[in-house]
Amino acid sequence: MEAPVYIQIHNQIKKEIEAGKWQIGDRIPSERDLAVTFNVSRMTLRQAIQTLVDEGILERRIGAGTFVANQKVQERVSGVTSFTDIMIAQGKRPSSKTISYHVAKPSLSESEKLKLKDGDQVLRMERIRFADDVPISFEVATVPYDLVKDFSKSEVTKSFYHTLEKKKAATSSAARSKPSVR
Amino acid sequence: MEAPVYIQIHNQIKKEIEAGKWQIGDRIPSERDLAVTFNVSRMTLRQAIQTLVDEGILERRIGAGTFVANQKVQERVSGVTSFTDIMIAQGKRPSSKTISYHVAKPSLSESEKLKLKDGDQVLRMERIRFADDVPISFEVATVPYDLVKDFSKSEVTKSFYHTLEKKKAATSSAARSKPSVR
DNA sequence: CAGTGGTCTAGACCACGGG
DNA sequence: CCGTGGTCTAGACCACTGG
Secondary structure, three states, X not given: OOOOHHHHHHHHHHHHHHOOOOOOOOEEOOHHHHHHHHOOOHHHHHHHHHHHHHOOOEEEEOOOEEEEOOXXXXXXXXXXXXHHHHHHHOOOOEXXXXXXXXXXXXXXXXXXXXXXXXXXXXXXXXXXXXXXXXXXXXXXXXXXXXXXXXXXXXXXXXXXXXXXXXXXXXXXXXXXXXXXXX | OXXXXXXXXXXXXXXXXXXXXXXXXXXXXXXHHHHHHHOOOHHHHHHHHHHHHHOOOEEEEOOOEEEEOOOOOOXXXXXXXXXXXXXXXXXXXXXXXXXXXXXXXXXXXXXXXXXXXXXXXXXXXEEEEEEOOEEEEEEEEEEEHHHHHHHHHOOHHHHOOOOXXXXXXXXXXXXXXXXXXX
């Protein structure tokens, strides 16, 4: 009944950050050093780091190190905001249905909160979230229309991995040959 | 300038699913078989599968296999709904601020959409989302109060990993000893 | 019991960054 | 240059599921 090693390490590092061992912006020891400290392989240690990165507690910088992130008012801190995450953690299947989607003139309240200029328009969306087909949330979201236009242009779906859209990664060969140099 | 192998495999498998090679609910070949097919190690293949699981395209069932998920009206499909994901992909730091949080009587519209019964109450939350301190969304979310009560009880923050809250994983020892059996 | 995903090892080479 | 994170290998044992 013991938790996987990488989760134990996750908890340990999280505790030490909360205890103030490292401050926001500090670099924590390298993966290789931490692997020695915790007496595990580097791959296992990376799993622990990954869970902390996923939580927004740490952030990695290639070639530079791993740093304590500035979490500010991060999602999961305020309780109910991480609703979808909780659903996933409980093994539910989150989905959503958009039931309305239109451009409109912002209300005074919306204009203040989104710091809009006079004449700016907004896109207003209504959607229902489900967990395994059970409705768990009804949401009305208002976003500055300018932002939406930008995103439409850049073809959102392609920006998922790094900036991979520039590479058109070769994906045609099903059976790949051994990587060359390594 | 070539994409990592696991992303190439991710793209390939995604293509084959979109092409209808496997239908929703189908079990795809095992990780070991796919590793042979793509001529990579199982760990590398698991990285590819993981990205597909993260996208909600596949789902794993311990001891049973990996299956094509029923995505339905999944988040990222409908464009603007995956706003936060897009921000993350672009290197922005997403945050949010809750500006209102109270229990209320549902409107008729809310009652219908959340399939509430007479007398059911809701929790209504207003929040602003930011990307690197720039407000990008104003949201009003309404959830059935019964659900919120449940989540309050079970101490949300502890349900992050599996059902780990029951285990109180030993995290006190910084320097761990070698795992026993392996 | 046979197969599957979950975890873990002890190495390796690469591209990137400036403590 | 030298350390860092990113990727990858070729194995291994475990817990779980039921084709």
